[in-house]
Amino acid sequence: MARTRSRGRTSRVGWASVLTMSAIALLGVSALRAAHDGPTGADEVSQAPSTAVTYATHVAPILQKNCQNCHQPGGIGPMRLMEYEDVRRWAPVIKARVVQREMPPYHYDTHVGIQDLQGDWRMSDDDIQTVVRWVDGGAPMGDPADLPPPVTWPPAGEYLLAKRFGPPDLVIKAAPYTVPAKGQDRWWRPAVPSGLTEDRCIKAIETKPSVPGRAVTHHANSTFEPAGSTREPDAVGGSGPGSTRLSEYALGKIGEVIPSDACRIAPANSNVRWDIHYYPNGVEIVDDQVEVGIWFHDRDVTPETRYRQTLGLYALQSGTGDFEIEPHGTLMTQGYRRFETPVRIDSWQPHGHLRLVAKRLEVLYPDGRRETLSMVSNWNPGWHHSHVYAPEAAPILPAGSVIINTAWYDNTARNRYNPDPDQWVGVGDRTTDEMSHAWIAVTHLDAQGYERLTTERDRERERR
Numbered sequence: 001m002a003r004t005r006s007r008g009r010t011s012r013v014g015w016a017s018v019l020t021m022s023a024i025a026l027l028g029v030s031a032l033r034a035a036h037d038g039p040t041g042a043d044e045v046s047q048a049p050s051t052a053v054t055y056a057t058h059v060a061p062i063l064q065k066n067c068q069n070c071h072q073p074g075g076i077g078p079m080r081l082m083e084y085e086d087v088r089r090w091a092p093v094i095k096a097r098v099v100q101r102e103m104p105p106y107h108y109d110t111h112v113g114i115q116d117l118q119g120d121w122r123m124s125d126d127d128i129q130t131v132v133r134w135v136d137g138g139a140p141m142g143d144p145a146d147l148p149p150p151v152t153w154p155p156a157g158e159y160l161l162a163k164r165f166g167p168p169d170l171v172i173k174a175a176p177y178t179v180p181a182k183g184q185d186r187w188w189r190p191a192v193p194s195g196l197t198e199d200r201c202i203k204a205i206e207t208k209p210s211v212p213g214r215a216v217t218h219h220a221n222s223t224f225e226p227a228g229s230t231r232e233p234d235a236v237g238g239s240g241p242g243s244t245r246l247s248e249y250a251l252g253k254i255g256e257v258i259p260s261d262a263c264r265i266a267p268a269n270s271n272v273r274w275d276i277h278y279y280p281n282g283v284e285i286v287d288d289q290v291e292v293g294i295w296f297h298d299r300d301v302t303p304e305t306r307y308r309q310t311l312g313l314y315a316l317q318s319g320t321g322d323f324e325i326e327p328h329g330t331l332m333t334q335g336y337r338r339f340e341t342p343v344r345i346d347s348w349q350p351h352g353h354l355r356l357v358a359k360r361l362e363v364l365y366p367d368g369r370r371e372t373l374s375m376v377s378n379w380n381p382g383w384h385h386s387h388v389y390a391p392e393a394a395p396i397l398p399a400g401s402v403i404i405n406t407a408w409y410d411n412t413a414r415n416r417y418n419p420d421p422d423q424w425v426g427v428g429d430r431t432t433d434e435m436s437h438a439w440i441a442v443t444h445l446d447a448q449g450y451e452r453l454t455t456e457r458d459r460e461r462e463r464r
């Protein structure tokens with residue numbers, strides 16, 4: 001009876017993998033495998049579950065935790081995943097996206113390099129398996145009485161880090177800019193007074209496009225410059241004399257948190273120079289304003305009492321940093337940076353556009369050892385993350401270490417994001433050009449600091 005009903009639903013949604021849990025139990029695993037031809041063809045069910053996985057008990061809490069912040073009315077997700085009826089309709093696609101680790105959108109390899117990250121959106125293997133078993137089991141509701149209470153979400157357009165830190169201490173808005181409905185890429189580089197009268201150490205930063213503007217704001221970088229500076233910024237947003245990088249934002253990124261033992265400086269008497277890249281998307285946006293919210297450390301955290309942390313763009317080091325990818329071709333690029341003093345690597349954010357497919361960060365130690373710190377082998381140009389290493393995992397490198405930044409590009413038709421495999425692709429600012437750099441937050445140590453941090457790290461390891 002139940003099985004007949006499930007089959008009926010199957011044909012409506014074009015989904016042949018629907019079987020009720022009782023049917024799975026009856027048919028056994030091999031029959032389940034044979035019957036399954038879902039969207040991924042992925043069959044991770046290794047044994048028939050003894051208890052039914054239901055929406056109410058098992059799946060709703062997973063969606064609350066991992067999906068609803070975006071898949072809610074007014075959220076950036078294309079559909080709602082708030083109610084059973086909405087979710088059930090999408091069940092096969094949800095399974096596919098979750099198994100491939102494309103949703104939640106956090107692309108970071110799970111079996112290579114440092115796995116201990118802060119603000120990590122990746123789902124646990126257990127939660128992924130629960131979703132798979134639920135979908136394969138016919139996506140049953142279960143008992144509505146078991147549903148968790150709904151989550152109260154902040155209104156669209158609020159700072160996401162406000163949940164953790166309260167409202168920002170300082171908000172700096174770019175001058176307004178009207179983005180046309182159609183046309184090619186636009187750049188907007190206004191300077192705005194920061195209003196800071198003393199040097200402060202930054203705790204967290206979140207760059208926030210406007211709600212209507214978030215789909216067209218491809219990136220928005222910001223740099224502190226000495227007030228009164230009239231210098232025109234260079235092509236990538238500038239880092240002239242006396243200027244320090246405030247933040248980097250690209251489509252999909254949430255924010256940055258700076259470790260409390262380091263100081264990323266917000267200097268007094270400064271302007272914030274914006275470098276905003278808009279990409280018209282069919283709708284005119286009048287007087288759009290990107291803003292950045294800054295949270296400061298307490299005043300006892302000063303540039304004098306902490307090691308300096310910088311956010312830098314680490315690119316190809318040789319020649320002009322130029323490269324070209326031939327039509328229907330592939331390419332690998334590599335960039336190196338040697339650190340003369342000891343450093344701690346606090347975060348890594350790979351950057352690239354539509355032909356980039358994978359990126360890796362390695363370190364070559366002075367003793368010749370080479371180690372992979374992080375890798376993204378399933379790059380998605382729609383999502384950019386600053387992968388912040390957990391305090392106990394952030395690599396501490398001795399003086400003379402070299403970081404190696406490797407990028408792989410695919411300009412063939414096999415790359416699903418490739419808009420035109422017949423084009424030559426060069427380095428440039430446009431979305432259809434390519435880039436090869438990574439943004440890396442580095443705390444600059446001295447011999448003493450290196451000694452202290454590595455000793456603390458060793459002690460902690462022994463304790464655990």
Ligand code: HEC
Pocket residue numbers: 063066067068069070071076077078090093094097098103104105382
């Ligand atoms: C940070 C925001 C965000 C989170 C978190 C998120 N999504 Fe998404 N999701 C999106 C956006 C934006 C898209 C459309 C663009 C894309 O596919 O990347 C999307 C697309 C999808 C699609 C494809 C829809 C289609 O038309 O094919 C599915 C399925 C999906 N999400 C499911 C989920 C599930 C399940 C979760 C949680 C496990 C989740 N998403 C978490 C933002 C998010």
